[in-house]
Amino acid sequence: MMGDIERWRGQGGEIEKMMRGDLLGLKAYQPIIPPEVLSERAGVPIEGVIKLDGNENPYGCSPKVGRALAGYPFYHIYPDPEQRELRKALAGYVGMEAAHIVAGAGSDELIDLILRLFLEPGDGVINCVPTFGMYPFCTEICGGKVIDVPRDKSYTIDIAGIKEAVGEKNEKTKIIFIASPNNPTGNITPQRDILELVKLGKVVVIDEAYYEFSGTTVAPLVPRYENLIVLRSFSKWAGLAGLRIGYGIFPALIAEQLLKIKQPYNINLAAQVALQESLADIEYLQDTVQKIISERERLFQKLGELKFLKPFPSQANFILCAVVKGNARVIHEGLQKKGIFLRYFDTPLLRNSLRISVGRPEHTDALIEALKEMC
Numbered sequence: 001m002m003g004d005i006e007r008w009r010g011q012g013g014e015i016e017k018m019m020r021g022d023l024l025g026l027k028a029y030q031p032i033i034p035p036e037v038l039s040e041r042a043g044v045p046i047e048g049v050i051k052l053d054g055n056e057n058p059y060g061c062s063p064k065v066g067r068a069l070a071g072y073p074f075y076h077i078y079p080d081p082e083q084r085e086l087r088k089a090l091a092g093y094v095g096m097e098a099a100h101i102v103a104g105a106g107s108d109e110l111i112d113l114i115l116r117l118f119l120e121p122g123d124g125v126i127n128c129v130p131t132f133g134m135y136p137f138c139t140e141i142c143g144g145k146v147i148d149v150p151r152d153k154s155y156t157i158d159i160a161g162i163k164e165a166v167g168e169k170n171e172k173t174k175i176i177f178i179a180s181p182n183n184p185t186g187n188i189t190p191q192r193d194i195l196e197l198v199k200l201g202k203v204v205v206i207d208e209a210y211y212e213f214s215g216t217t218v219a220p221l222v223p224r225y226e227n228l229i230v231l232r233s234f235s236k237w238a239g240l241a242g243l244r245i246g247y248g249i250f251p252a253l254i255a256e257q258l259l260k261i262k263q264p265y266n267i268n269l270a271a272q273v274a275l276q277e278s279l280a281d282i283e284y285l286q287d288t289v290q291k292i293i294s295e296r297e298r299l300f301q302k303l304g305e306l307k308f309l310k311p312f313p314s315q316a317n318f319i320l321c322a323v324v325k326g327n328a329r330v331i332h333e334g335l336q337k338k339g340i341f342l343r344y345f346d347t348p349l350l351r352n353s354l355r356i357s358v359g360r361p362e363h364t365d366a367l368i369e370a371l372k373e374m375c
């Protein structure tokens, strides 16, 4: 493959010249590394890999999902472009009418669709860094301009800064993204702050991918405003990251347009079945969410006992840790050799830091043991 690429570039790269210049310069999104690759890197059998880098659910999905998928008889039929069954099921779960709901192949797809609906080339998108990398990534692919407004030292959003950024750029600024709880910092943005932003009249997207772990939501406010959107996901709490299913709660006018511009068959039938079975087994799932929340608190305490780490309180299923003595990259690599995988950050706003997904109790024990051995 590589040889081929070099050969065509060498001959003038005529095809590349036809591609959009802004995309050629775009930095690739830093994606998750699959377990097979992690296993090979660490020289640990795949069952022994302790994967705490993707905020996935360590208990997996509801056991009903596998049984229902095996027996489902209609995979040869296209899924419903209007997502009728799905939206009805989701409407029941969120307690809102189906007219407000659109499902996506992961909430990632909805981030992209929202941007496609609103952005024209050069339009601004407010990004409260440090935060989820998908907002700037999708913004740039849609030809928009990312306007970073840094959070403060405790990772609270800077409302005055956002107001200023919105004011300056005026009509060309259209969307404000806020993850609440925020990834990777774990803190929520309070409702009064969100309402301050809604008053600015721009589209405010509250990404509640971790809602089930925080119990905090602004979803009931959506029907009262024309510019407030809430995004949710089945990847984290329901253990369906691999099947790609998320949804948004939208003002009905926006939902209608999104349904029109999305790919007609964006939700595959396996994902639809999995979502319905998950909602039918909600008690089981809520029980695993409770286990993860208790384990989060135990992990937070254990990390705090290690003098070289400073964990930040979290309302999600992961904990951000600043390494206050020593080198986060060395710790990250040392743990990899033992088959334990975390997310490592070293950016201007997230210096020398690690993000640790909450695993099962035995994962916490193995991690803490390994950290003690290393430092």
Ligand SMILES: *Cc1c(COP(=O)(O)O)cnc(C)c1O
Binding pocket: 055, 105, 106, 107, 108, 109, 132, 179, 182, 183, 207, 209, 232, 233, 234, 235, 241, 244, 245, 246
């Ligand atoms: C994981 C995550 C998502 C993506 O969810 P999918 O439904 O898997 O696409 C969205 N937002 C945030 C903040 C996340 O951490």
